[in-house]
Amino acid sequence: MDEVITPLVRSLADLKVAQKGRVRELTGAPAVQQRLAEMGFTSGSEVRIVRLAPLGDPVQVAVRNYQLSLRRSEARCVLIDDPAS
Amino acid sequence: MQRARAVVALVGNPNTGKTSVFNMLTGSRHRVANYPGITVEKVTGSVIGASRPTELIDLPGTYSLAARSPDEMIVADVLLGRCNGQQPVSAVVVVADASNIDRNLFLATQVMETGVPTVIALNMMDIAERNGIRIDVDRLAARLGVPVVGVRARRGQGRGELVQAIERVLDEPPAPTSIDWPAILEQELAAFARTVTGHLPAEQAPPPYELRRCLLDVGGYCERRLSAHCDGPCSAALQDHRSRIEAAGLSLPSLEAELRYKRIQTLIDECVHWDQPGRRRLSERIDNVLTHRVLGSAIFVIVMGAIFVSVFSWAAPLMDAVDGAFGHLAGALHTWLGGGMLASFVADGLVAGVGGVLVFLPQILILIALITILEDCGYLARAAFLMDRIFRMCGLGGKSFVPLLSSFACAIPGVMSARTIESRRDRIVTILIAPLMSCSARIPIYTILVAAFIPPRMVAGFLPLQGLVFASLYFFGILTAAGIALVFKKLICRGEESAFLLELPSYKLPSARTVAVRVYDRARGFVLTAGTIILAMSVIIWAAVYFPRSPVVEQQVRSRLAQQGVTDEDTIEKTVAGAYLRASYLGQLGRAIEPAVKPLGWDWKIGTAALASFPAREVVISTLGIIYNLGADQDAESEILRDKLRTATHPDGSKAFTLPVALSIMVFFALCCQCQATLAVIKRETNSWRWPLLTFGYMTALAYLAALLVYQFSAHVAGA
Numbered sequence: 001m002d003e004v005i006t007p008l009v010r011s012l013a014d015l016k017v018a019q020k021g022r023v024r025e026l027t028g029a030p031a032v033q034q035r036l037a038e039m040g041f042t043s044g045s046e047v048r049i050v051r052l053a054p055l056g057d058p059v060q061v062a063v064r065n066y067q068l069s070l071r072r073s074e075a076r077c078v079l080i081d082d083p084a085s
Numbered sequence: 086m087q088r089a090r091a092v093v094a095l096v097g098n099p100n101t102g103k104t105s106v107f108n109m110l111t112g113s114r115h116r117v118a119n120y121p122g123i124t125v126e127k128v129t130g131s132v133i134g135a136s137r138p139t140e141l142i143d144l145p146g147t148y149s150l151a152a153r154s155p156d157e158m159i160v161a162d163v164l165l166g167r168c169n170g171q172q173p174v175s176a177v178v179v180v181a182d183a184s185n186i187d188r189n190l191f192l193a194t195q196v197m198e199t200g201v202p203t204v205i206a207l208n209m210m211d212i213a214e215r216n217g218i219r220i221d222v223d224r225l226a227a228r229l230g231v232p233v234v235g236v237r238a239r240r241g242q243g244r245g246e247l248v249q250a251i252e253r254v255l256d257e258p259p260a261p262t263s264i265d266w267p268a269i270l271e272q273e274l275a276a277f278a279r280t281v282t283g284h285l286p287a288e289q290a291p292p293p294y295e296l297r298r299c300l301l302d303v304g305g306y307c308e309r310r311l312s313a314h315c316d317g318p319c320s321a322a323l324q325d326h327r328s329r330i331e332a333a334g335l336s337l338p339s340l341e342a343e344l345r346y347k348r349i350q351t352l353i354d355e356c357v358h359w360d361q362p363g364r365r366r367l368s369e370r371i372d373n374v375l376t377h378r379v380l381g382s383a384i385f386v387i388v389m390g391a392i393f394v395s396v397f398s399w400a401a402p403l404m405d406a407v408d409g410a411f412g413h414l415a416g417a418l419h420t421w422l423g424g425g426m427l428a429s430f431v432a433d434g435l436v437a438g439v440g441g442v443l444v445f446l447p448q449i450l451i452l453i454a455l456i457t458i459l460e461d462c463g464y465l466a467r468a469a470f471l472m473d474r475i476f477r478m479c480g481l482g483g484k485s486f487v488p489l490l491s492s493f494a495c496a497i498p499g500v501m502s503a504r505t506i507e508s509r510r511d512r513i514v515t516i517l518i519a520p521l522m523s524c525s526a527r528i529p530i531y532t533i534l535v536a537a538f539i540p541p542r543m544v545a546g547f548l549p550l551q552g553l554v555f556a557s558l559y560f561f562g563i564l565t566a567a568g569i570a571l572v573f574k575k576l577i578c579r580g581e582e583s584a585f586l587l588e589l590p591s592y593k594l595p596s597a598r599t600v601a602v603r604v605y606d607r608a609r610g611f612v613l614t615a616g617t618i619i620l621a622m623s624v625i626i627w628a629a630v631y632f633p634r635s636p637v638v639e640q641q642v643r644s645r646l647a648q649q650g651v652t653d654e655d656t657i658e659k660t661v662a663g664a665y666l667r668a669s670y671l672g673q674l675g676r677a678i679e680p681a682v683k684p685l686g687w688d689w690k691i692g693t694a695a696l697a698s699f700p701a702r703e704v705v706i707s708t709l710g711i712i713y714n715l716g717a718d719q720d721a722e723s724e725i726l727r728d729k730l731r732t733a734t735h736p737d738g739s740k741a742f743t744l745p746v747a748l749s750i751m752v753f754f755a756l757c758c759q760c761q762a763t764l765a766v767i768k769r770e771t772n773s774w775r776w777p778l779l780t781f782g783y784m785t786a787l788a789y790l791a792a793l794l795v796y797q798f799s800a801h802v803a804g805a
Contacts, residue, residue: 025339031305050369051372071473
């Protein structure tokens with residue numbers, strides 16, 4: 001049976017470990033959007049989930065050749081295009 | 086020819102080795118002061134080898150000039166000459182991590198656009214090369230229009246070139262640059278500027294750069310600062326302009342970053358070359374172990390356990406040595422000065438006060454050294470990553486873990502280590518709840534009361550009741566702290582909420598120089614500022630215990646004891662000491678507050694001992710010793726004090742200490758803030774009296790309430 005069709009808009013929080021994606025746009029509180037954008041989550045930039053913390057949250061993400069940790073609630077503000085593995 | 090003095094600011098992202106660049110330029114010689122009204126320290130030094138006197142200001146690490154809190158605003162304020170008492174800066178050095186150049190150029194280009202002549206110091210060129218990143222420095226400088234210097238600050242490489250570049254921009258400032266802002270933004274900005282200048286006197290109007298920040302940073306600090314001067318018309322205009330920009334299809338929160346990173350990308354494409362793109366770096370391989378679900382958690386427990394043991398146990402012999410040395414010194418001075426007021430003032434007031442400051446140094450030195458090593462090598466960020474989820478339950482983040490863990494040994498180094506928390510709100514809340522962790526000074530109080538009043542029997546056959554009571558006092562403190570954190574999180578620094586984005590920097594070897602400089606600074610700051618407050622309070626408490634010292638008191642005691650046929654001089658002296666304490670101002674105050682402590686089951690003697698323990702909780706034991714005529718030389722193991730407490734009676738013959746009274750005292754001391762050193766260090770760390778006063782106020786109120794409930798419940802409801 002075929003895989004379930006991926007919804008068009010997914011967020012960084014939906015990616016699995018080692019999956020990559022490209023940032024489409026940001027959503028959520030302006031302060032959070034701004035901080036995310038400043039840290040390099042701008043449209044088109046490639047992101048990769050490196051790993052999850054032992055309790056599943058926060059997530060370690062690679063973006064713009066460096067790594068940072070963000071909480072799932074913030075990862076949900078980063079909408080991404082269809083992921084490529 | 087002596088040229089005019091220049092002031093140069095040092096700016097950079099966190100984890101770029103900014104401190105190393107500062108140390109390289111100034112030879113580690115620096116002064117530390119405070120900016121008015123904020124919790125950030127001002128570190129300045131002189132640039133060595135410059136042709137004119139050049140003062141270097143080390144500004145706090147930041148990712149962006151878009152400020153959310155007054156602490157973050159200091160960088161822009163110093164750059165724009167908007168900081169009171171600070172001479173305008175004539176140039177700025179932006180320290181950028183060469184191995185992470187994209188994101189570092191974000192702040193660098195922001196700084197360049199403030200109009201201050203800029204030099205970019207590309208640090209950690211060696212790590213970049215090891216990671217296969219090759220940067221065409223000259224080309225980058227030409228494209229940016231400012232000098233760019235590659236340095237390896239820890240080795241001191243590139244120092245001369247960097248100083249030359251600073252001199253060059255001081256002599257010939259580069260032409261200001263700007264990214265191409267959309268026309269609609271410029272239109273709205275110009276209109277907004279007209280509104281603001283129309284409503285504000287010229288000296289209150291923000292400079293153009295700050296107006297742009299008002300427009301761009303929704304809910305940011307610039308907006309809040311402007312609305313403090315000009316609430317109605319300016320705020321309304323701001324909303325109008327913003328909605329017109331959004332209506333043109335631009336998203337304000339990400340607008341600046343989109344434009345800036347686009348420009349940075351073209352620069353990178355031209356000037357940076359990656360060998361083997363996508364190669365997994367060494368740092369990532371280390372992370373596979375250190376943040377591994379199982380292995381990483383185990384290593385975390387071991388590292389944190391080692392930190393706790395080091396503060397709790399390794400420091401103990403040193404602290405005992407300091408304590409003992411000052412005890413001997415006080416005793417010797419007492420003898421040498423031959424008793425009397427002067428001897429008591431010098432020995433019990435001054436020397437005891439100085440000893441009370443220095444006794445904390447071993448813990449501070451050890452903890453700050455360990456934390457600086459962990460921070461410098463990059464592990465502290467991983468520790469926060471691992472612990473974040475747990476601390477979020479009480480509204481804090483992973484970075485609160487180390488300060489709170491340390492506070493179980495002592496709140497002083499715990500509060501000091503809260504500086505690693507970037508968010509001002511989280512830092513203040515962590516500092517406020519740190520003293521609720523049961524520190525080692527509570528142990529003697531718990532020990533003597535548990536030994537005296539809790540029966541040594543087993544619960545459910547195998548759990549010792551005494552141990553259970555002991556442990557529940559610890560958990561009581563932790564649970565209370567969690568609840569209090571949730572409340573304060575809602576009340577303090579509202580509007581400064583922002584995302585919890587924690588950079589996980591590449592691992593690197595810690596620098597001995599950075600650690601040494603940091604430890605020296607923190608210890609010096611503690612002794613000079615917190616120490617002064619501690620000493621002053623010690624002297625005040627000494628005076629309250631010593632005076633009025635009417636000789637009549639001693640005569641009465643001696644004649645009464647003589648009638649009873651007591652001739653032992655030791656007994657007489659201890660009885661006299663007890664009589665003096667009861668007659669002192671503090672004793673009088675204790676009697677005066679008796680109605681207030683009565684509902685806790687306390688008599689005025691316990692009340693007085695609690696008052697006298699304001700300098701430090703453990704003093705309550707020696708004070709009880711004096712009050713019960715046993716002398717001050719009592720500790721947790723004192724059998725004689727334990728027996729005395731068991732048998733002490735009220736004037737009507739009923740027992741003064743019952744189980745409910747003991748529980749009430751323990752609960753009170755678990756929650757109260759009877760520790761002047763903690764309050765002094767909170768004052769120092771927050772640069773304000775507001776937070777230590779709040780700490781003392783809320784903890785005392787909480788302690789009183791909890792002691793009241795425990796006593797009333799156990800004495801009347803449970804009928805114990």
